[in-house]
Amino acid sequence: MKKLIVLFILSAGLLTLTGCDLFGGSDQSSDETTDSSVLKAEKADITNSVYTLKVRKDMDLSAGQLTFTDKKMEWTRTYQTQGTDSSESSEEKTVLTDIKITTKDDEYIISGKENKKETTVIFTKIGNYRLKDEDGNIYSL
Incomplete structure (x- = not known):
């Protein structure tokens, strides 16, 4: 037994x-x-949120932030420029107003007006609350 x-x-x-x-x-x-498994971009992931730079592909990029509000997106990027004697930084800022957020598969397509001109920016969802810009830099909540 x-x-x-x-x-x-x-x-x-x-x-x-x-x-x-x-x-x-x-x-x-x-x-x-x-x-x-396919990541699905959802508008609710980026509405009223702030994403900051976590992984940079462009080594001159020292800081970055994406801020989404109801009808506005601000994308601020700070670059280090190498001078002969010291390093300096320059800032690029993209501000889109009256934004429309559309999604297609794993992409967020943000279109809006910048200086009265229609502009479109595309981000790719690469994980939960992680975005990749067109240059390969990764932002996260």
Whole structure:
């Protein structure tokens, strides 16, 4: 009787560790599941929020911030410029008013007016509350 109980426990443990492939598992590996998941950009992720630069691809970029309000987007970027004797910084600011946020798959398409001219900026969602700009810099909440 003890041998039967031990055999049953070992069999149950083996089936558990192998993922129960004997009974027709999912035939999908964890890599396939991860690769098939698509990030969906949602307007609510960026409405009334402030994102700051976390990972920079452009090494001259020293700071960055994205501020979204109801009808306005401010995108401030500070760049380090190398002088002969000292380093200086310059700031670029993009301010869009009357913005319209649309989404397509994993992209946020923000269009609005900058100096009375229609302008469009595209950000890509790369994770929960993480955005990548067109230059590859990553911003996060």
